[in-house]
Amino acid sequence: MTHPFLILKWLEEQLHMHIGEHVTYTWFVMLVLIALAFAASRAVKEVPSGLQNFMEVVVTGVENLIEETMGPKGKTYFPLIATFALFILVSNLIALVPGFYPPTANLNTNGALALTVFIMTHVVGIKEHGIGYIKHFMGPILVLAPLMIIIEFIGHLARPLSLSLRLFGNMYGHEIVLMIFFALVPFLLPVPMMLMGVLVACIQTFVFTLLAMIYIAGAIEEAH
Amino acid sequence: MEFFAWCMIAAGFGMAIGSFGTGLGQGLAIKSAVEGVARNPGASGKILTTMMIGLAMIESLAIYVFVVAMIILFANPFTEQVLQLAAK
Numbered sequence: 526m527t528h529p530f531l532i533l534k535w536l537e538e539q540l541h542m543h544i545g546e547h548v549t550y551t552w553f554v555m556l557v558l559i560a561l562a563f564a565a566s567r568a569v570k571e572v573p574s575g576l577q578n579f580m581e582v583v584v585t586g587v588e589n590l591i592e593e594t595m596g597p598k599g600k601t602y603f604p605l606i607a608t609f610a611l612f613i614l615v616s617n618l619i620a621l622v623p624g625f626y627p628p629t630a631n632l633n634t635n636g637a638l639a640l641t642v643f644i645m646t647h648v649v650g651i652k653e654h655g656i657g658y659i660k661h662f663m664g665p666i667l668v669l670a671p672l673m674i675i676i677e678f679i680g681h682l683a684r685p686l687s688l689s690l691r692l693f694g695n696m697y698g699h700e701i702v703l704m705i706f707f708a709l710v711p712f713l714l715p716v717p718m719m720l721m722g723v724l725v726a727c728i729q730t731f732v733f734t735l736l737a738m739i740y741i742a743g744a745i746e747e748a749h
Numbered sequence: 750m751e752f753f754a755w756c757m758i759a760a761g762f763g764m765a766i767g768s769f770g771t772g773l774g775q776g777l778a779i780k781s782a783v784e785g786v787a788r789n790p791g792a793s794g795k796i797l798t799t800m801m802i803g804l805a806m807i808e809s810l811a812i813y814v815f816v817v818a819m820i821i822l823f824a825n826p827f828t829e830q831v832l833q834l835a836a837k
Contacts, residue, residue, distance in 0.1 A: 687809060694812030701819070732805035735798075 547631035554615050554628060583611070587734075594735065595742040602741055605645065609638065610734045617696060617726030621719055629729075630696040632689060639685035642737045646681075650744035661744070688736060695729045752831045760818035767814030774807045 537544055565580040573581055587607045591599045599606075613629060620627035628634045650658040664673030699722050706715040782800035786793045 690816065691805065691809040691812060694809070694816050697819075698812060698815050728801065728805060732802060735802060 545631070545633075546626050547628040547634050550616070550619065550626055551628040551634060554612060554619065557615060558611055590734075591738060594738045595745070598745050599738070599742065602645075602649070602738075605641075606734060606738055606741075609642075609737055610730060613638070613692070613733055614726070614730040617730060618723070620696065620700065620726070621722055627696050627700070629692055630700050632693045635689035635692045636685070638692075638733070639688035642688060642740060643681075643685040646684075646740045646744045649741055653745055658744075684740060688733060692729055692733055695725055699725055750835070752827075756821050756825060760821045763814050763821075764818050767811050771807055771811035774810075775804055778803050778807060 533544060533549055561576075561580065565576045569577065584607065587610050588603060591603055591606055595602070616627050616629045616634075619625045620630065647658075650661065654660070659674075662674045662677040663670040664677075699718075703715055703718055703722070706718055778800060782796055785796045789796075
């Protein structure tokens with residue numbers, strides 16, 4: 526992959542260290558999002574127009590999704606979920622710009638995101654229920670509790686693995702397929718694949734966000 | 750060299766079998782979702798949302814196979830040992 530940020534090459538040589546591509550582009554996406562938020566919220570008007578209008582539509586859409594998935598208590602976690610949605614969406618769509626590398630096509634970025642969801646789930650559970658959070662793991666019958674705790678524990682540990690691997694596999698697979706198509710026929714043949722890439726990016730963003738919401742909502746609700 | 754030939758075969762057949770099962774599963778899922786929408790068009794939003802989640806779950810099975818195939822092909826942990834054995 527090419528490196529559009531030439532100053533980073535110089536910086537790496539000066540500092541004698543290697544900065545991974547995914548880290549560079551993660552920072553780039555973060556800067557893009559910060560710039561967007563800054564530009565959209567400069568002149569806030571009663572009747573929005575232009576960029577403010579667009580951002581309001583996006584934020585309201587995420588808000589409505591959270592409301593109907595998590596119920597009224599989900600409003601607290603709106604910043605976290607909306608940040609996930611925006612960050613992953615921009616990271617995935619940046620793959621379609623020539624010369625840019627999606628940070629989500631690296632397992633480390635997704636691992637960090639999934640670990641955040643995992644920790645947040647249990648923090649929310651303990652915050653909501655206190656010591657009673659253990660009832661979530663004990664199953665319906667008290668006799669079976671030791672067995673159920675082990676099973677639930679393994680199930681909970683598998684969640685971040687599946688979250689991160691799903692996103693990574695989809696994005697990396699798309700990259701590999703595009704590379705192979707470009708190597709075979711570099712003219713017009715990769716276009717349908719790139720269109721499919723837009724679809725994959727949006728669907729994976731939706732799925733990651735929705736699963737994060739469902740996990741946190743599962744920690745909020747009463748054990749049954 | 751036989752080792753690498755078997756790696757290729759394993760990756761190809763694994764991908765084939767994984768895609769086969771995933772394709773069947775996704776076909777069944779979409780069939781049920783479309784039937785549900787045909788019966789109750791009012792609930793199409795929720796049905797299609799659930800279908801999307803399900804499809805992503807099923808899709809991830811094929812993607813796990815893909816990741817394993819990529820590991821076998823490009824990041825095989827046993828490559829160096831096999832090459833050392835072959836050099837003897």
